[in-house]
Amino acid sequence: MKKLLALLVLLAVIAVAGCSDNDEGSKTEKTDANKEQATEANDDNNKGKDEEGEKVYQIGEAAQLKSDLYGFPYEVTVNSFELTTEPVNGVKLEDKVMEIGENHRFAVINVTIKNTGEKSFIPNEKISAQLVNETLSENSYDEEFFTERNKELKPGNEITGNLVYMSPLFFEEDVIYLAYELISSEETRWELPIPEK
Missing domain, CATH: 2.60.40.1240 (Immunoglobulin-like)
Structure with a gap:
């Protein structure tokens, strides 16, 4: 019984760790997507401008x-x-x-x-x-x-x-x-x- 209980606790820890990794991955993907959109918007705003912003x-x-x-x-x-x-x-x-x-x-x-x-x-x-x-x-x-x-x-x-x-x-x-x-x-x-x- 103790082995079964330890196995269940171990599975729960793995499941929780797996969920938090997915959340971080999701957050990273969202952050990367937001950075890419911001870069594209800046590129559009800077069309016709040189490196000094003129x-x-x-x-x-x-x-x-x-x-x-x-x-x-x-x-x-x-x-x-x-x-x-x-x-x-x-x-x-x-x-x-x-x-x-x-x-x-x-x-x-x-x-x-x-x-x-x-x-x-x-x-x-x-x-x-x-x-x-x-x-x-x-x-x-x-x-x-x-x-x-x-x-x-x-x-x-x-x-x-x-x-x-x-x-x-x-x-x-x-x-x-x-x-x-x-x-x-x-x-x-x-x-x-x-x-x-």
Whole structure:
């Protein structure tokens, strides 16, 4: 009888231990599934962002932005990008630089800016775009190029024109970025691969 009782106690201990292992396994499976779902959600939220969390787009892609300072929404599309030594709108490199080096180039970036908000704004007064990379930070030449940015842009309307930059440093990196809302939580960039010389 004692042997039967000991056998029953042993079976009960094994059954209880087996149940707790199954519960832990079930908990582990649920935890792993939850972690996988969270990772997938984070991956979806980070589409179009680089490793630093900035929004990065390619040529031809439109981005919805919000002015960090003024709070209005707008849309920008980078249509094309080129580096050139040729005059742009009749302006030559030598008109901008006293001594032109072998690497001096105009960067010509064709963009479309659309007012997606409910109020008009003047793009050149409220938004700006910088050309940046590790060795470069340039503002565009406003006075001679894309002068439509100096006029009121009404809700639903858009303008297209060339942002023009100049530098001898474009070939220092493989890529440069056109950045709107630079150094803000709304910072948005377009990746512009540098062509061969």
